[in-house]
Amino acid sequence: MSAPPFIHLRLHSEYSVTEGIVRLQDAVARAVSYRMPALALTDLSNLFGLVKFYSYARNNGIKPLLGSDVTIANEADPDRPYRLVLLCRSLQGYRQLCDLLSRAYLAPRVRGRAEITRRMLREVGVDGLIALSGAGAGDIGEALLQGNRVQAASRARFWEALFAGAFYLEVQRYGQAQQELLVSETAALAAEMDLPLVATHPVQFLERGDFKAHEARVCIAEGYMLGDPRRPRPYTEEQYFKSGEEMAELFADLPAALENSVEIARRCNLQITLGKSYLPDFPTPAGVTLADFLRQEARVGLERRLQQLFPDEPARARQRAPYDERLQLETDTIIQMGFPGYFLIVADFINWAKRNGCPVGPGRGSGAGSVVAYALGITDLDPLRYALLFERFLNPERVSMPDFDIDFCQDNRWRVIEYVRQKYGAAAVSQIVTFGTMSSRAVLRDVGRVLDLPYNFCDQISKLIPVEANRPLSLAKAIAAEPQLKARIDEEEEVRELFDLAARLEDLTRNVGMHAGGVLIAPGKLTDFCPVYSADGGGSVVSQFDKDDVEKIGLVKFDFLGLRNLT
CATH class of the missing domain: 3.20.20.140 (Metal-dependent hydrolases)
Known part of the structure; x- marks a missing residue:
């Protein structure tokens, strides 16, 4: 047919x-x-x-x-x-x-x-x-x-x-x-x-039967009660x-x-390329490729590190070989995978922060296993001394973007982001959106409010939802795990209606926020890749795609995490 x-x-x-x-x-x-x-x-x-x-x-x-x-x-x-x-x-x-x-x-x-x-x-x-x-x-x-x-x-x-x-x-x-x-x-x-x-x-x-849940959703967003005769009613139950x-x-x-x-x-024939990365253009001296510039900077940086580690020249000469070999292997891998620009960009803003009085963490996560990162000043741990593996960070057999977790002093973090904005252009830089969702406990309270049920009543029921690993269980799991909930749903019509509406809205997107540390730097105008959003008309700008989706469309996320301990 x-x-x-x-x-x-x-x-x-x-x-x-x-x-x-x-x-x-x-x-x-x-x-x-x-x-x-x-x-x-x-x-x-x-x-x-x-x-x-x-x-x-x-x-x-x-x-x-x-x-x-x-x-x-x-x-x-x-x-x-x-x-x-x-x-x-x-x-x-x-x-x-x-x-x-x-x-x-x-x-x-x-x-x-x-x-x-x-x-x-x-x-x-x-x-x-x-x-x-x-x-x-x-x-x-x-x-x-x-x-x-x-x-x-x-x-x-x-x-x-x-x-x-x-x-x-x-x-x-x-x-x-x-x-x-x-x-x-x-x-x-x-x-x-x-x-x-x-x-x-x-x-x-x-479904047609979702109309009441949809009305509840609108009331949650606009602050009305479902039963309020004065509230606007632009939707009909036909809109399924x-x-x-x-x-x-x-x-x-x-x-x-x-x-x-x-x-x-x-x-309409729009095709979007997913899974290809677009790094911002890192400025190199005239006639020098990104790959050559990375090799050059890494060699100079390693020399500086070796002088700090082994001030005695004969000792330095004896220890040099494994560092040189590792540097060669890593730079070859980074260049083969197409990531020299990524390392140079990260090194540039970290070294700017260090020179300009913004405390930076020593490096954590798998990135601390890279001698190139150590040589460029991205991390401050000697990977050979602690037998840290580079392959945990970058592996040609499992191609994914490198990702340094970088901690900045909480009070100065904005200065580093501002430096990046100036360097690559405000139109190329933004933070990343996050979406808050209606978790089981929150959705019970929200739906209870628009049903005009007493606050204490809803609060009491939402507290019956068990918590595992700091997260409340889903409504379905909570009903199976907590006999009191099952009993009240069976016996009380108000509770039954509350759960029926809440279940239809559970885990839906509730609000728009900003990712704690992710910053995007695009090659050129960010809006050529994705639109941006601002809750207040330009004050804080975020991408309209979340962290997984910006990576899928090829934008590269840099982590600027604020750490109170460094302040």
């Missing part, structure tokens, strides 16, 4: 942070079970989940369509921004989207929102992107709902001119207010202006992951709009 004539082009996963509860693997599995050949991820103003989604989709034979549901500034009324979906057609489109999202986060916030302006779109360029009009949340939809056809047509002309041949008018049916009026008006405008129409479905959760058949039935009157969802999927 052939695949249904529909592809989902709108999906808010858990990485939309405030209002999606779809786990990426579940979304891909659902697309596979519905025989959909492709699936889009369009989280709200971010690409946090992009690398994970790309890998899951490719590994399961699904074509990943990558984009974002972005907020567009409304110059006339800043309190009412518009929405637009941007999908990447190519690598160029991916870079444009990274640049646009980064600019939005680095610009001053509008009522706490990161917004893309029309000026940004023109400056960055959009020829690698496809735009969907945003249906009722877009500026065209707003004009149509107000009965202003002339304004709607003029706005549509603007977008069609900007996204030449890649702008689609969106129609949706998920039980929203004035649904049919908007569908018929949008279809009429599309016919009148000869613009393509596309049917989309804004997926916020996987519908099958192609369900969508075909829903839009039986607009078959071309269904076909265009497949056409858009055909037009």
Whole structure:
């Protein structure tokens, strides 16, 4: 049987942070079970989940369509921004989207929102992107709902001119207010202006039965109670992951709009290279290669170390051979594996720190087994004296990026990061994002609050969750391990409802933070590789990909760990 004539082009996963509860693997599995050949991820103003989604989709034979549901500034009324979906057609489109999202986060916030302006779109360029009009949340939809056809047509002309041949008018049916009026008006405008129409479905959760859990998630993020009659209710229980058949039935009157969802999927052909490393360019003297410069610096550095270790010249001559042999072996391996730049970059900022009054640790972890690191001043332990093995740190048979754990004095660490920013350019350097999740104990408290259950009641129940190795057990394991929990779930309806909702939200992404020590240095503009995020409009900048994902796309992480003992 052939695949249904529909592809989902709108999906808010858990990485939309405030209002999606779809786990990426579940979304891909659902697309596979519905025989959909492709699936889009369009989280709200971010690409946090992009690398994970790309890998899951490719590994399961699904074509990943990558984009974002972005907020567009409304110059006339800043309190009412518009929405637009941007999908990447190519690598160029991916870079444009990274640049646009980064600019939005680095610009001053509008009522706490990161917004893309029309000026940004023109400056960055959009020829690698496809735009969907945003249906009722877009500026065209707003004009149509107000009965202003002339304004709607003029706005549509603007977008069609900007996204030449890649702008689609969106129609949706998920039980929203004035649904049919908007569908018929949008279809009429599309016919009148000869613009393509596309049917989309804004997926916020996987199953119809997840609606209440999704509402709880929104309330947790926005500080409302579930039962509050005054809280905004923009979502409906129809926003689950519908099958192609369900969508075909829903839009039986607009078959071309269904076909265009497949056409858009055909037009998006973004391929991302994973697993190849891109080191920043380390400046070497004119005409000297990185490899030669590493050999040169390591030899000079080793000479200095040997003079410290063996001040007596005849003793030095007797001890030299094993050091020279080890240095030769290590430099050959480092060069063969393509990492001379990495060692030179790390040595440069560590030696700057030492010269400029920032205490640095002596080195720990497997990196302390390298004579080259010792010679360059990265570590301060003589590996031969302590019989430390270089192969534990770098091994040609197990190719992975070298990784030095470097401790800096807590109070001066920022100065070293600032030096790196100056040297490689602010646009090439950022820290790394981390995602906080809803652990079993925390999710019980969060869900209890939005259900308006007494604090002590929820606190008491969450404390019944056993802790192992400093981590609370998952809800399922806790119920199996703690008889009191099982008994209360069986006997008390409130506890049963609390656990049912909490289980659906457990371990979802709850908030965005910053990695304690990781710093990225890119070869050129960081946004050519991944977008950046800032919680406060440019104060602290982090990558939108976490530490595993930045390494997958080839950016190199340097650890700048703050250690109070060195202060």
